[in-house]
Amino acid sequence: MPEENEFYDWLSATARGHGYASDAALAEALELQQSTVSRWRKGTRPHITHLVKLGRLFRMSIEPMLVLTGHVPHDLLGNAEPPAPPTSPTVREIQEAPLPDNIKGVLLQYWDQRLNEEQARVGELLEVFKSADGSALTPAATADAFALASSDLPQHFADAMREAAHVLESVGRRTRRTGVTR
CATH class of the missing domain: 1.10.260.40 (lambda repressor-like DNA-binding domains)
Structure with missing residues (x-):
């Protein structure tokens, strides 16, 4: 091997x-x-x-x-080289920046940590929204979503949470009005 x-x-x-x-x-x-x-x-x-x-x-x-x-x-x-792993624009920008390698390493590590944190948050959100059983958020799930959104998270995350909660609440109102679930 x-x-x-x-x-x-x-x-x-x-x-x-x-x-x-x-x-x-x-x-x-x-x-x-x-x-x-x-x-x-x-x-x-x-x-x-x-x-x-x-x-x-x-x-x-x-x-x-x-x-x-x-x-x-x-x-x-013959030529069976594996393709290069996908590189995000941010990683490419860091790699190509005219900076010392140790600074690039720090920036790449920071970027990896941010991605991991955001992926974990999205996973938590998915669980909260899955608990809404496709209709509307329950009061407890809404409280959980707003707790996530109002904690010391970046503004973009809080905005996304509020928008998602708004969409789910709208779907819930339509469902209650029409009695139809999607």
Whole structure:
């Protein structure tokens, strides 16, 4: 097998670029156990059926992954280099900035932390809104949503929460008026 974690390093960067911030999030998207993805980090070679799932999820051919995992020798497939992980405009801007590498590292770490925080908040919001059973927020769920929105969160998050609560309340009023749920 190539370098012990070469595949996982590529997978981790690619998964993060696609919005999967953790092994658990990636495993859920692949409909696998988290322990399966975690074993890949430790050097276990993924089964080919798992590579097919990854290819579908990332919309790419599995040939580069076959080479990265050691299933197939590089020379057998010719140019089977894995695609570069997706790079956000912000990351690209940081990478291309005329700054010392250590400052770029600090900025990239800060950006990763912000993304992780925001992904966690969106996950919390999804849970609050899922509890609204598709109609309108219950008083308790509304209180939870406004508690999230009014905590010391960035203004953009609070605005998004208020807008989402407004939309859900409008749907609830229509549902109560017409008796029809969507």
